[in-house]
Amino acid sequence: MNTTALIAIVVVVVVIVAAVGAYLALFHKSSSTMMMTTTSTMLPTTTTSTTSSTTTTTTTTSSVKLPPGASELPYNPNNKTVFIYLVVSVTGPQFNYNGTSYGQMKIYVPAGWNVMVILTNDQPIPHNANIVLNDTLTPNSPNITQDGKILLYVGDNPSDYYSNGVPSQGTASAMLTNIQPGYYWIACGVYSHAESGMWVDLIVSNSVSVPYSIISSSASTTTSTSTSSPPSWG
Structure with missing residues (x-):
């Protein structure tokens, strides 16, 4: 082997050794400085609980005590008006209001109230309904003005109450x-x-606080000259 070849081999070896050394130095530095950092972040969780409460308001209306068999009539307490609904029925007696006759129906109203009468006629012949301040025990004349004074005309008027009425x-x-x-x-x-x-x-009567009606099985015995007061029901 000549001198030139030997020198070339030595140079190659030196270069290889230098390269390997540089690589090892770089690898060692990277390994010593590399750190694995794990960060754990805990986020607070907020739970909002909403409770809904339900309020029930109960309104209690005290009922007025009525006599046995009585039915409260519709009325407006604000303007003190009672509504009396009368029907001339095709069933029952020929001359009837709500199937009753001869004073079987008795209506009680507080004094000083307004009385509205609503009359419906289901029969083929005309009828009317009049509030009469009576001066006899029962109607005993064909003409009701012979037994009292008419205060209210329903379905008729002062000139023809004896012949006119609500049609069928x-x-x-x-x-x-x-x-x-x-x-x-x-x-x-x-x-x-x-x-x-x-x-x-x-x-x-002043002793009645709410309007009501009672239907009896017998004819009326009420008299306009009676001094006794009706029962203080209501």
């Missing part, structure tokens, strides 16, 4: 205001109808 399937209404204590009839003014049983007793 018709309805009429009228109101008497501020009725005073006493005994009255609601009676048909058509000639002889009241005398034939077509009337209701209407009792107005």
Whole structure:
């Protein structure tokens, strides 16, 4: 081997050794400085709990005690008006209000109230309904003005109450205001109808607090001259 070849080999070896040394030095530095850092972040969790409360308001209305068999009538307590619905029925007696006759129906109203009468006629012949301040025990004349004074006309008027009335399937209404204590009839003014049983007793008293009606099985015995007060129901 000549000198030139030997020198070349030595140079190659030196270069290789230098390269390997540089690589090892770099690897050692990287290994010593490399760090693995793990960061754990805990996020707070907030839970909001909402409780809904339900409030129930109960309104209690005290009922007025009524006598046995009585039915409270519809009324407006604000303007003190009672509504009396009467139907001339095709069933029951021929001359009837709500199937009753001869004062079987008795209506009680507080004194000073307004009385509205609503009359419906289901029969083929005309009928009316009048509030009468009576002066006899029962209607005993074909003309009701012979037995008292008409205060309210329903389905008729002062000139023809004895012949005119609500036609078949018709309805009429009228109101008497501020009725005073006493005994009255609601009676048909058509000639002889009241005398034939077509009337209701209407009792107005300071001892009555709510309007109501009672239907009895017997005819009326109420008298306009009675000094006794109606039962203090209501």
